[in-house]
Amino acid sequence: MTPKIMRQLWSVVETTQAKTLLQLDDASLVQWLVKQIKTQALLDCHETDFLSDYVQSRLALIRDLAHER
Secondary structure, three states: OOHHHHHHHHHHHHHOOHHHHHHOOHHHHHHHHHHHHHHHOOOOHHHHHHHHHHHHHOHHHHHHHHHHO
């Protein structure tokens, strides 16, 4: 995953309403975030899989950030 894609992901997390991030279950949140990035960047299947795994591993952090808002 490139630094640009990583910045885009965290930008989406920061700009998305906290309610959206908190109301989705884990699988739906991963899919939703990956879909948001795929609309901004062309990802091959390996990058998509890596991004999904990365988001999955950071769900607790994403939810903590949303709770703080």
